[in-house]
Amino acid sequence: MPVLASNEIVAPFFSRPMTFVRGLDPLGLQNTSESTFAMLLPGLNNVTGRIRYYSFYCWLLHEYAKQNGSTDPSDQKKFIRRAELIVALVNRSTSEEISTIPGSNYANKLLNDDDISTYDLQTATYNPDGTTEGTYWKYGSGAFGQYYVGSLLDIGLITERENGSGIYVRTPKKEGVLISGEDLAIAFEKNISKKNSELFFFCIKKGKIRDADLETLFEELNLSFVPPTSDERKNLTTLLLEKDFPQMLEEAPLTFRRQSIKHLLQYSADNNEITDRQFTIQAYDLKGKFEDVEDDCLTGWYYYQLNEYWQYSCLGVFNGTMDYLEKDAGSGWKNLYQLVDEISEHVLNHLQRDEIIKSGKQKVKDVFSDADDWMSEVEIFKLINESRTTERIANSIFLILCLVHRNKEYINILKTYGGNNFIEKDGDGTTFCMKFEKYFDYTAKDFLKEFLLTHIIYRHQFVAFRKMGNGIQSTQLFLIEEARIRRLLNFEPSLTGPRIGRLLGFLHDMGILQNQKLTAEGKSILKELRSESIRQA
Numbered sequence: 205m206p207v208l209a210s211n212e213i214v215a216p217f218f219s220r221p222m223t224f225v226r227g228l229d230p231l232g233l234q235n236t237s238e239s240t241f242a243m244l245l246p247g248l249n250n251v252t253g254r255i256r257y258y259s260f261y262c263w264l265l266h267e268y269a270k271q272n273g274s275t276d277p278s279d280q281k282k283f284i285r286r287a288e289l290i291v292a293l294v295n296r297s298t299s300e301e302i303s304t305i306p307g308s309n310y311a312n313k314l315l316n317d318d319d320i321s322t323y324d325l326q327t328a329t330y331n332p333d334g335t336t337e338g339t340y341w342k343y344g345s346g347a348f349g350q351y352y353v354g355s356l357l358d359i360g361l362i363t364e365r366e367n368g369s370g371i372y373v374r375t376p377k378k379e380g381v382l383i384s385g386e387d388l389a390i391a392f393e394k395n396i397s398k399k400n401s402e403l404f405f406f407c408i409k410k411g412k413i414r415d416a417d418l419e420t421l422f423e424e425l426n427l428s429f430v431p432p433t434s435d436e437r438k439n440l441t442t443l444l445l446e447k448d449f450p451q452m453l454e455e456a457p458l459t460f461r462r463q464s465i466k467h468l469l470q471y472s473a474d475n476n477e478i479t480d481r482q483f484t485i486q487a488y489d490l491k492g493k494f495e496d497v498e499d500d501c502l503t504g505w506y507y508y509q510l511n512e513y514w515q516y517s518c519l520g521v522f523n524g525t526m527d528y529l530e531k532d533a534g535s536g537w538k539n540l541y542q543l544v545d546e547i548s549e550h551v552l553n554h555l556q557r558d559e560i561i562k563s564g565k566q567k568v569k570d571v572f573s574d575a576d577d578w579m580s581e582v583e584i585f586k587l588i589n590e591s592r593t594t595e596r597i598a599n600s601i602f603l604i605l606c607l608v609h610r611n612k613e614y615i616n617i618l619k620t621y622g623g624n625n626f627i628e629k630d631g632d633g634t635t636f637c638m639k640f641e642k643y644f645d646y647t648a649k650d651f652l653k654e655f656l657l658t659h660i661i662y663r664h665q666f667v668a669f670r671k672m673g674n675g676i677q678s679t680q681l682f683l684i685e686e687a688r689i690r691r692l693l694n695f696e697p698s699l700t701g702p703r704i705g706r707l708l709g710f711l712h713d714m715g716i717l718q719n720q721k722l723t724a725e726g727k728s729i730l731k732e733l734r735s736e737s738i739r740q741a
Contacts, residue, residue, distance in 0.1 A: 292308055522660050
């Protein structure tokens with residue numbers, strides 16, 4: 205067997221060496237979680253950290269149409285890139301700690317150069333050959349194109365001037381739409397003095413901005429603060445609470461975002477403080493019910509968290525398997541079936557020690573006889589984080605068994621929910637739980653061996669080959685040849701970001717939450733949303 209570099213292998217059916225990269229989601233199980241939170245919180249994503257950018261971009265496009273109006277996409281990109289860098293410089297020039305401002309790192313580098321008092325926007329946004337590598341933002345369309353366009357389109361604030369034109373405009377006022385791009389542009393404009401507005405666009409046009417200008421602009425271009433009692437704050441609040449897709453004509457419009465906000469505020473009112481994971485875990489623990497009544501939105505978050513536990517546990521098994529392989533064989537080859545048998549024995553010992561099973565010969569259906577005494581899913585999840593190698597595998601298997609047992613009464617409901625809302629993807633947790641009965645007559649050891657081979661090792665191969673297509677870059681983290689396996693890389697288990705953290709940031713920026721607690725304004729909004737739910741019921 206030839207000795208191979210750690211990152212490539214010469215395969216006979218490829219004309220060039222195959223490159224191996226770590227990739228993301230090696231088991232392809234995070235897709236269901238991602239489609240679920242996308243449905244429940246449309247118009248947001250996990251990188252749009254400040255809601256005031258929504259109104260800022262509407263205002264920027266509004267002014268671009270008036271002041272420039274060129275239909276050449278490169279002109280608009282140049283205009284937006286300079287504006288973004290100015291905002292980054294303005295927000296980083298202050299002593300205040302303002303995070304999640306795109307371009308901050310580059311802005312800090314410029315600001316920390318004592319020899320610079322006037323900043324050249326052209327050289328900071330484009331290289332001499334027109335490329336953007338090494339400038340304030342690598343992506344050609346800036347943070348606007350990489351982070352915000354999708355959300356602004358979904359939430360109905362911007363649109364393309366013509367399909368495929370690459371030129372974006374803010375949406376006009378429209379009957380039946382509570383907040384348009386034009387509404388937000390005008391509201392933002394009211395919070396910018398004429399003097400500062402003229403200074404801002406003068407700097408864009410000139411391509412330069414001075415230190416003195418940054419301080420002048422900061423108070424009105426602080427992107428972490430939406431002025432209270434302003435139309436801008438009122439409009440942004442209305443925007444978040446409007447139907448999910450404002451520009452669409454629907455007989456029964458979706459309001460998952462509005463419902464999610466209501467439940468987040470209710471959680472804050474009940475518990476004082478809130479984080480994204482606390483909220484989804486509570487939805488899971490309550491099985492998607494609110495005050496003992498099934499709730500369509502909370503069922504979605506229950507479905508999400510179950511799939512999070514599932515995909516994380518499977519990644520825990522994968523990670524522990526690769527750890528064991530590395531410790532046992534290093535970068536060499538090992539018989540695949542011997543590996544599976546050895547790992548199964550170690551895992552069985554851990555599970556026997558923790559009194560989860562009695563022996564490897566115990567039938568799987570009998571393992572659940574003491575399941576009512578098992579610890580909570582959150583506690584098992586912590587054990588997965590704290591353990592390594594075969595103990596991590598054992599804890600991950602423990603959580604999977606717990607998911608099967610604790611959700612058996614709700615799996616059909618969740619399975620139907622995922623299908624009806626088109627959020628169920630290949631490999632989702634409810635499908636596994638529904639089909640788990642086929643393992644009931646397996647011994648515990650046979651189940652472990654089957655799970656390792658089918659749901660972890662072969663699953664990863666399937667996902668890696670699917671991602672590779674006809675390319676030469678592979679996300680395989682191990683190689684299998686003639687029933688032998690060799691580790692290449694490993695992957696730590698990870699959770700997906702459900703957008704709730706970003707939404708909580710938005711609510712803080714608008715004064716609805718403060719220090720993770722509900723403000724008077726937040727309580728007023730919650731009361732209105734609760735009253736609306738009672739009327740509809």
